Amino acid sequence: MNETTNTSVNQAISAATSGAAEHDTQHIVYEFARATTLEGWWSWAILVAAIVAILFVCIRLYRRDTAELSVVTRRTLIGLRLVTIAALIFFFFDLHRRTERMVTRPSEVTILVDTSQSMSLPVGSMASTESRAERTARLLSESNLIEKLETEHRVSIYSFDQTSDPKLLESRGGPAVTNPGESELAQTRPPVSKWATAGALLVGLGIVLSVLSLLFGVAGRVELVGWCVGGAALSFALGITSLGSVYAINTQRSLSQILGVEPTAIEPVLDDEPTVDEATKPLRVSDWAKELAATGAQSRIGDALRSVLADHDPSTLAGVVVLTDGQNNGGVGLTAAIATATRSEVAVFPIGLGSSSAPTNVRVVDLDAPRRVYPGDKFAITAMLQASGPQELEVDVQLLDKLDDDDAGTNEADPTANLGEVIDSKKIKVASDGTLSAIRFEMEPESVGRRRLAVRVVAPKEDQNKRDDVRDARYEVVAKKLRVLAIAGGPTREYRFVRNLLFRDKSIELDVWLQTGRPGMSQDADQVLQEFPSRPEDLFQYDTIMVFDPDWTAISAESLDLMDRWISQQAGGLIIVAGPVYHPQWTRLRTDPRVSRISGFFPVNLSTRGALLSGGRQGGDNPWPLEFTPEARRAEFLWIAEDPAESFDVWEQFGGVYDFVGVKSAKPGAKVYAHFSDPTTEIGGTKPVYLASHFYGAGRVYFQGSGEIWRLRGESDAYFDSYYTKLVRWVSEGRLMRDSTRGVLLVDSSRVMVGETITVRAILTDDQFEPLSVPEVNAKLLAPSGRIDDIKLLPLKGEPRPGTYGGRFVVREAGSYELRLTLGDALEEQVLRQSVQVRLPTVELERPRRNDDELKQLADMTGGTYSPMGEQTDLQSLAGSLASLLKPQPQTTVLPGTPDIDFNRRRNIVLMWLIATMLTMEWVTRRLHRLA
Incomplete structure (x- = not known):
C-alpha cells in the first residue's frame, strides 16, 4: 500500500542571507517496520519457513476436521482461518505510516x-x-x-x-x-466516498447473508447454509478491508464522517500562490x-x-x-x-x-573655486587634469570668466563655447597613465555680482571627447563689508588677536564690547560699545557676532530675545568661543530664565553640574591635539593652507589645546568637527566635543570649546588669520547670500563629493513678511549636465519657528549644481539661489x-x-x-518523519475488527455443523 501527497511552499529566505526559496515536498510513505529490522537471508528464511509451516498445519488439520462437510463449507472454514492468520501476520510486520519531506533548495x-x-x-x-x-x-x-x-x-x-x-x-x-489546489489534492487521495460506500455495502451484505445462513440452518436447509456462510465471509473480509483502509488512512475523520452520517468540517482550500x-x-x-x-x-x-x-x-x-x-x-x-x-x-x-x-583624451576632472570673494581680494582656482593615450600630452589650459547669465544655454555643438572671456592661459604637461595633474590660477575680481568662471583645455585634434574638456563653477563677488560685533568677558589673548585681525581687514567693519572695559578706553575697532544693542535697527545691522567667554548675565532677557530674532530670522551668524571664567558661572544658575535661551543657541548640550563635575578642564598640564571628524574634511573654514590635504597636515602638527568646557553631547542635527583628544576625558565612549555647528533658524551658530586657537600662530600667523577670516565669512553666509527680503536658502555644505546627500533648509515669509504657511515648496536643481530636477521642501517637524522648510538631494555627477527657489508672482518674482560644487575623489580616477x-x-x-x-x-x-x-x-534533502500514532491506533482497530469477525463466523459455522 502506498500513497503520495505533494504540497509545495515558497518560503522567502532573509535578504541578508541566501535569499533562496525552498521547495518543500511532502510524501506519505507506508512501510513495514518489522521488515526493516530483519537482517540477513537466514532471518527471512526462518520467518518464511515458519509462516509456511503454520499455513500447512492449519490447512491439513482443517481439511481433516471438515472432511465430512460439503466442499463450500469446508473451504469457507479454511478461508476464515487463513484470513485470521493473514491478519496476524500483517500485524506482526507492523505497517507504519510517516510523512517524508523532500526539501529542494533551488x-x-x-x-x-x-x-x-x-x-x-x-x-x-x-x-x-x-x-x-x-x-x-x-x-x-x-x-x-x-x-x-x-x-x-x-x-x-x-x-x-x-x-x-x-x-x-x-x-x-x-x-x-505553487501550492496544489484542492482538486489536485483530491486526485492523490483515495476516493473516500467510493471505497467507504463499497465497504459498507459489503459489510451489510455479509450481515444479510449471515442472517440467512442462520435461518436456513434452523429450517434444516443445510445445503444452503454453506453458500450463505461462504458469501458472508467473503463479504465481511472484503468490506472490512475496504472500509477499514479508508478509516485508518483518514485519521482526521471519524467513521460516521467517512460514511456521511456526520457532516465533515470544511478543510481550508489552499491558495494558488x-x-x-x-x-x-x-x-x-x-x-x-x-x-x-x-x-x-x-x-x-x-x-x-x-x-x-x-x-x-x-x-x-x-x-x-x-x-x-x-x-x-x-x-x-x-x-x-x-x-x-x-x-x-x-x-x-x-x-x-x-x-x-588608452585612447587619446584629456579631461578636466575637478575645479576648486571659492563660492564668494571680495573686491580686491586675490583668490586661487585649482583644476585637476587627467589624460590617457600613447604618450604624455602638453596642452594649453585657459581660465575664462563672465557674468552668470541664467539665459545663456550650452552650445551642444561645442560645449567649450559661450564660457566668457579668456583672462589667463598656461601650458601644462599631463601624464598619459591616468594620474592627476593640478594647475593653479590666481585672479582678482573686478565687478560685483554673480559670476561664472571656467577652466578649459585646448585639447589636441586626437582628443576623443570634447565634452570633458571644460569644467565651470559659479561664484559671487560681494561688495558689502561684513559688519562684525565682538563681545568679550575680558581681554583674553584669543579676543585680542582676533580683534586686531578683523580690524585690519578692509572688508570688515568691526565693533567691540569689552564687558570689563571702562568708558573712554582705547580699542582697535571702528566703534566701541558699552552695552549690548537694545534696538532691532542697531542689532540687525551686524552680519556676525563673536562672543569670547562673555558674561551672559550682563545681557538682558529682552536683548537675548532680540538676538534670537537676529539669528533665526535675519540669518545672522554667531560664533561662541567658550572660556573658563564666565562660562562655569552662568551654567550653574538654576532659576534664571535666561539660561534656557542662552543654552538654546549652543549646538551642544552643556553640562550644568559645576566646574568640578562638568567634565571640562581648566589649566591643563599638557596640550592635546584636536581629533577631527570626517565632517571636518568638508569644512572650508578649516582649510587654512592652500589645499585641504596640506591644511590638515598643519592641524596635525599643531600642538593642540589645554582646556575645554563641559559638553555632554551634540544636539540633534549639529555637525561635529573636532573632539578634545585626551582619552582620559572620554565619557560613555565619546570624547568631549570641541568644534561644532548647527543651523538656528536661518542662521548658523558655531561653538569652540576654548579660546586657544591663538596657539596656531606658533605654526604661522597666516594659519590663524585664515581660520578666523574664513570662519567669520562662513557663519555670515546666510546674510551675504540673501537674494530676497522674503527668506533665505541654505545648504549644509557647498563643496562635496559625488554621491553625498545635501541637506537644504529654507526660512521663508509671504508677501506680508509673515512666516510662510503652505504644505510644500518646490525648488529646481540644475545639474552640471543640464538636467533639471524638482526638489520638494516640506515643513520641518518639531521646528519652533514657522516658515521653516527642509529637504534633501543626492549629487550624482561632478560639476557645479545650482538650487533655485522662486517666490512671488511674475510681477514681483524673487529667486533664492544656492550653489554646490561637486567633485570626484582622486582614488577612483587614477586608473580609468x-x-x-x-x-x-x-x-x-x-x-x-x-x-x-x-x-x-x-x-x-x-x-x-x-x-x-x-x-x-539545486540541492535536495530527504527528511524522514516520525510514525503516525493515530494511523497505528486505527490500523490495530481494523485488524482486531477483522480477526474478531472471522473468528466469530468460524465459531457460528462450526456450531451450525456441530463441529468441535
Missing part, C-alpha cells in the same frame, strides 16, 4: 554591480558613448538576462562600492513553485539607472565577493556575476576573494566595463582603464568565464551567453 545566482564613481566614466572611447553605470543599467533592464536566469535560479542582485558589505537591490526567481510574509517579500527595482548611480568613493570588489560567498550556500550557488571595471582600490585584494571562491568551489563570471585601450588582467585571472582561477563588455557589445547576446554558462545546481 539553484542560486548572485549579481554584483560596481557603483563606485569610476563607473561614471565612459564605457568606450567615443564622445557619444554612455557611462559604464548606464550601460550596466541597460543590461539589467533592457536585456532579458534576469528573466533567463530566474527560470532556473534564484537571482539576487547587489550593488557595492566603498562599504564592506554589498547592498541587496533585487531578489527574484527560482523554479516556479503561497503566502509570503511582508518582511521577506522579494525585492524589486523600478529604476535601475537610479539604483546603480556611480556614487561610491571606492571599489571594494574583494570585500563584496567574500561577503556574498559567506551569505550564500556554496552548494546551491551556481555562480557569481560581477559587473565592474576591475579597479579594486579598497578593502581586501582580489587574491583573498579568489581563494575564498576556490575553497567554496563557486565560479565567478566577471563582466568588464570600460575600454582596455578596464583591468582585464585581474578580471580574467578571477574567472580562470574560479572556473568562470570573463566577458568584456564594450560599447559595441550586443546586450541580448551577452545575456544569452551568460545564462547558458550558469548551470543550475
Whole structure:
C-alpha cells in the first residue's frame, strides 16, 4: 500500500542571507517496520519457513476436521482461518505510516554591480558613448538576462562600492513553485466516498447473508447454509478491508464522517500562490539607472565577493556575476576573494566595463573655486587634469570668466563655447597613465555680482571627447563689508588677536564690547560699545557676532530675545568661543530664565553640574591635539593652507589645546568637527566635543570649546588669520547670500563629493513678511549636465519657528549644481539661489582603464568565464551567453518523519475488527455443523 501527497511552499529566505526559496515536498510513505529490522537471508528464511509451516498445519488439520462437510463449507472454514492468520501476520510486520519531506533548495545566482564613481566614466572611447553605470543599467533592464536566469535560479542582485558589505537591490526567481489546489489534492487521495460506500455495502451484505445462513440452518436447509456462510465471509473480509483502509488512512475523520452520517468540517482550500510574509517579500527595482548611480568613493570588489560567498550556500550557488571595471582600490585584494571562491568551489563570471585601450583624451576632472570673494581680494582656482593615450600630452589650459547669465544655454555643438572671456592661459604637461595633474590660477575680481568662471583645455585634434574638456563653477563677488560685533568677558589673548585681525581687514567693519572695559578706553575697532544693542535697527545691522567667554548675565532677557530674532530670522551668524571664567558661572544658575535661551543657541548640550563635575578642564598640564571628524574634511573654514590635504597636515602638527568646557553631547542635527583628544576625558565612549555647528533658524551658530586657537600662530600667523577670516565669512553666509527680503536658502555644505546627500533648509515669509504657511515648496536643481530636477521642501517637524522648510538631494555627477527657489508672482518674482560644487575623489580616477588582467585571472582561477563588455557589445547576446554558462545546481534533502500514532491506533482497530469477525463466523459455522 502506498500513497503520495505533494504540497509545495515558497518560503522567502532573509535578504541578508541566501535569499533562496525552498521547495518543500511532502510524501506519505507506508512501510513495514518489522521488515526493516530483519537482517540477513537466514532471518527471512526462518520467518518464511515458519509462516509456511503454520499455513500447512492449519490447512491439513482443517481439511481433516471438515472432511465430512460439503466442499463450500469446508473451504469457507479454511478461508476464515487463513484470513485470521493473514491478519496476524500483517500485524506482526507492523505497517507504519510517516510523512517524508523532500526539501529542494533551488539553484542560486548572485549579481554584483560596481557603483563606485569610476563607473561614471565612459564605457568606450567615443564622445557619444554612455557611462559604464548606464550601460550596466541597460543590461539589467533592457536585456532579458534576469528573466533567463530566474527560470532556473534564484537571482539576487547587489550593488557595492566603498562599504564592506554589498547592498541587496533585487531578489527574484527560482523554479516556479505553487501550492496544489484542492482538486489536485483530491486526485492523490483515495476516493473516500467510493471505497467507504463499497465497504459498507459489503459489510451489510455479509450481515444479510449471515442472517440467512442462520435461518436456513434452523429450517434444516443445510445445503444452503454453506453458500450463505461462504458469501458472508467473503463479504465481511472484503468490506472490512475496504472500509477499514479508508478509516485508518483518514485519521482526521471519524467513521460516521467517512460514511456521511456526520457532516465533515470544511478543510481550508489552499491558495494558488503561497503566502509570503511582508518582511521577506522579494525585492524589486523600478529604476535601475537610479539604483546603480556611480556614487561610491571606492571599489571594494574583494570585500563584496567574500561577503556574498559567506551569505550564500556554496552548494546551491551556481555562480557569481560581477559587473565592474576591475579597479579594486579598497578593502581586501582580489587574491583573498579568489581563494575564498576556490575553497567554496563557486565560479565567478566577471563582466568588464570600460575600454582596455588608452585612447587619446584629456579631461578636466575637478575645479576648486571659492563660492564668494571680495573686491580686491586675490583668490586661487585649482583644476585637476587627467589624460590617457600613447604618450604624455602638453596642452594649453585657459581660465575664462563672465557674468552668470541664467539665459545663456550650452552650445551642444561645442560645449567649450559661450564660457566668457579668456583672462589667463598656461601650458601644462599631463601624464598619459591616468594620474592627476593640478594647475593653479590666481585672479582678482573686478565687478560685483554673480559670476561664472571656467577652466578649459585646448585639447589636441586626437582628443576623443570634447565634452570633458571644460569644467565651470559659479561664484559671487560681494561688495558689502561684513559688519562684525565682538563681545568679550575680558581681554583674553584669543579676543585680542582676533580683534586686531578683523580690524585690519578692509572688508570688515568691526565693533567691540569689552564687558570689563571702562568708558573712554582705547580699542582697535571702528566703534566701541558699552552695552549690548537694545534696538532691532542697531542689532540687525551686524552680519556676525563673536562672543569670547562673555558674561551672559550682563545681557538682558529682552536683548537675548532680540538676538534670537537676529539669528533665526535675519540669518545672522554667531560664533561662541567658550572660556573658563564666565562660562562655569552662568551654567550653574538654576532659576534664571535666561539660561534656557542662552543654552538654546549652543549646538551642544552643556553640562550644568559645576566646574568640578562638568567634565571640562581648566589649566591643563599638557596640550592635546584636536581629533577631527570626517565632517571636518568638508569644512572650508578649516582649510587654512592652500589645499585641504596640506591644511590638515598643519592641524596635525599643531600642538593642540589645554582646556575645554563641559559638553555632554551634540544636539540633534549639529555637525561635529573636532573632539578634545585626551582619552582620559572620554565619557560613555565619546570624547568631549570641541568644534561644532548647527543651523538656528536661518542662521548658523558655531561653538569652540576654548579660546586657544591663538596657539596656531606658533605654526604661522597666516594659519590663524585664515581660520578666523574664513570662519567669520562662513557663519555670515546666510546674510551675504540673501537674494530676497522674503527668506533665505541654505545648504549644509557647498563643496562635496559625488554621491553625498545635501541637506537644504529654507526660512521663508509671504508677501506680508509673515512666516510662510503652505504644505510644500518646490525648488529646481540644475545639474552640471543640464538636467533639471524638482526638489520638494516640506515643513520641518518639531521646528519652533514657522516658515521653516527642509529637504534633501543626492549629487550624482561632478560639476557645479545650482538650487533655485522662486517666490512671488511674475510681477514681483524673487529667486533664492544656492550653489554646490561637486567633485570626484582622486582614488577612483587614477586608473580609468578596464583591468582585464585581474578580471580574467578571477574567472580562470574560479572556473568562470570573463566577458568584456564594450560599447559595441550586443546586450541580448551577452545575456544569452551568460545564462547558458550558469548551470543550475539545486540541492535536495530527504527528511524522514516520525510514525503516525493515530494511523497505528486505527490500523490495530481494523485488524482486531477483522480477526474478531472471522473468528466469530468460524465459531457460528462450526456450531451450525456441530463441529468441535
